[in-house]
Amino acid sequence: MIEAMEREPTTADTYAERLFALHERRLGQFLVHVVRDRGLAEDVLQETFLAAWRSRDQLGEVVNAEAWLFGIARHRALHALRGARRLRLALERIGRDERTPDQGPGPALDVLDLLHRALGPEDRALVVLRHVHGFDAPALAAITGRSPAAIRKRLERSRATLLKEAER
């Protein structure tokens, strides 16, 4: 009777769910760093989960599943930020700000401020993935669809911009 109502989870289902569960906290932290707004970050985290779930059959061909998952999260975060910016401008026009407040110790929030002040969303995601989550240039190339050389160059520029802003 149960089988008639719903199928049993397949290996791909289980693997996709487990993969997400294992990386959920790191993904959640990455998203907070990049989009900052916790409510939006949770929305993007759910979108990442759903997107990974829908693409779970590809997992057998994925070389670096962790990079694959972060690639989905990055793409969704950048997309959400574009929409969020439009929403924020609209809310500001009518005098409302529905962003959820920051959480974390003061020094961490200062760094988050600096990161958002100095870098745009794409560079911010790249720097966080490299220097907070430890992805190297080849992995970042897989995540972003750019070449490792281009990634290195962009990281170099972003680092310089960030350090310059930090010294101001």
Next chain:
Amino acid sequence: MTTTADDERRVEDLLAPLAAIPPVTLRPERRRAPGRTWRPLLVGFACLAGVVAAGGAIVTAGRDDGAPRPATSDPAPVVTATLAETVRPAIELTAIEVVGPRVEFVGNADVFEATVQVRLRQGGQVIAETFVTATCGSGCRGTFEGSIDAAAGVDGPATLELFTISAEDGAERDLVRWDVVLAAGGWTAYPPSTDSGAFYVRRVGDLVHAALPSCVATVAIGDIEAQTTVRDDVAFVAIDPETSDILVATTRVGVEYLITVGGPVPEIAC
């Protein structure tokens, strides 16, 4: 004049405080996979019927290959969805891994003060105890993860038990059990003489299971292939049945490690 390496180091130092910002996690109701949404009333009935059919007892079972298996029912999210709106258990296990003498687990719970008691039983005796704290409790569901270690030398079938202590009368409640096979005795540590970087291997057919420090492992030797992305320190690796060579590959750093059993052991770095 600063170099790229200097800048990299400075940026890493600069961003280090970001680790203190708490991550967002998905609330359980947002974690349901599409197509796994059960019809609550019918399934609730089916589940209750199953419990009745089992005489109300918790049924435990293990697999021949030694892999862990839930003692109650499959703890995959299908159970979460099934029971979400009817009789969802207070404690749910969503993933479990046995690494030699260590049992690692992930789950979610809505329990008093977010505290989940954990113990290992073997032959009726409690051989290890600990507790974990969920991210939310006392009326909201939070996630938890943790591990419990049997003493050195303990191996064989055991049962992982998760439960709560009643705030009213101190009784044990909400018991969830899962059969595991501990493998302390059959596992060999590599490198054998160091603590950091040590991992355990044990031959299980053509696959061995290893615990590595923070690796993502993809493995292929001839026709034998295993790939998994893992949390913290667990990885699957493959063994060549002819040469007994063990291959551990970390895709994250793009480096492969070839470890020859009984031969020189290369440095493990993730």
